[in-house]
Amino acid sequence: MRNIRIIARLDIKSPNLVKGIQLEGLRKLGDPNDFARQYYLQGIDEIIYEDIVASLYERNSILELISKTSDDIFVPITVGGGLRTIEDVTAALRAGADKVSINTAALKSPQLISDVANKFGSQCMVLAIQAKRIDNGWEAYHDNGREKTGIDVIAWAKQGQELGAGEILLTSVDKEGTKKGFDIELIKAVSEAVSIPVIAHGGMGCLDDCSDAVIDGGADSIALSNLLHYEKVTVDEIREHCNNKNIPVRSKSLRGAS
């Protein structure tokens, strides 16, 4: 059996955790480390930090954040946002990240996917895809859904897998931050096109959205932000919902969380 992972995604605008709607219109929520710690105690399966500004000036501050978080949070941590080179990836991993997610730089130079996979292993290389609906499919975007590329999402996902990506973090630009549910057709199309795990992200508004993404879309993992940040759901509630829907998930340790 394959257990579905529940992942907390935290968008960072240093030094704050922020949340936007459709990747824009940011609101400051607080210290990202406090939120990550809270989700760890609730039993989250993984943490994703996304540096949404990703300026060179702020690079050190996200590295410090990773280092602080990985000091006392012992679940996998993925870091994305503005990673352009092998050196950037190396620095993120040295700071304590387990994986990196790359979007813009991979679109500009797909070879980077292979370089990261060859040096650190495919399991480390998460291809982030920002997908926006067009007439006959989805187009890949970057820079928080602002820049279009003309690249077909399905073809890009397949190419990413060929080049060595170990996972795909699939964000629906249309649904992100709307709480209107995942783009199930998008998740289904990508999951069927590749044989690596697909993380569904963007739009979760209620517990049923989560089970729909898995049962109807074939998602391997669910990434969510708003519902956790605003305490609309807890990790336990998501687990219980999945159990009720016969979706296998990790059971909480009898040892508690800390």
Add this chain to the structure above:
Amino acid sequence: MTRPTVTIIDYGLGNIKSVQQAFEHIGAQVNLSSCPEEIKSAQYLVLPGVGAFKQGMSALIQLELIPAIKEYAQSGKPLMGICLGMQMLLDKSFEHGEHEGLGLISGTVKAIDRHSPNGELIRKIPHIGWNAISPASKWQKSILAPIEQGSFFYFVHSFRAEVANTEHLLATCEYEGLTIPAAIKHNNVIGLQFHPEKSAVDGLAILNTFINQ
């Protein structure tokens, strides 16, 4: 009481920082080392690793660490291999060719089949995520003793470590109908396919038992 000192072999592969942070969190002192003398005289030795088998072994060869690791293992002191580090404990691997391993536990490393016996595509590779482990043998006499059977650990791998002697198989997990070795053990040498340093409290409990044996 003096704090136990864990020597983590630093051979340039994978994220050793998280292994270091986990051991420090449970009160151990950590020494990252690529020095044969330090490895030989370690109190507790950990071979971590993420990435490809061939690169891992090449790095150990280049740093001239293999005789030191073997000498340490023969001393009877506790040695733990994690993920790729576990796979390198075996005789050889068929990951992209055929490569010799450390040969501390008899067995071979093979790819996890994406397909069912009748050729159907059923498994996503890598095997990434949390999976429950079950005992294969002697669980209670190993560092898994404090762990409830069926507890979940974080796995991320595409290859599996098949031991030649079933007595060396300590625990397994199931992945889409396939039984995968999760922990192996031969005397003082233990290998974990999952990442205890990324497996929350249960992972830390295993590390804690390791440094208290």
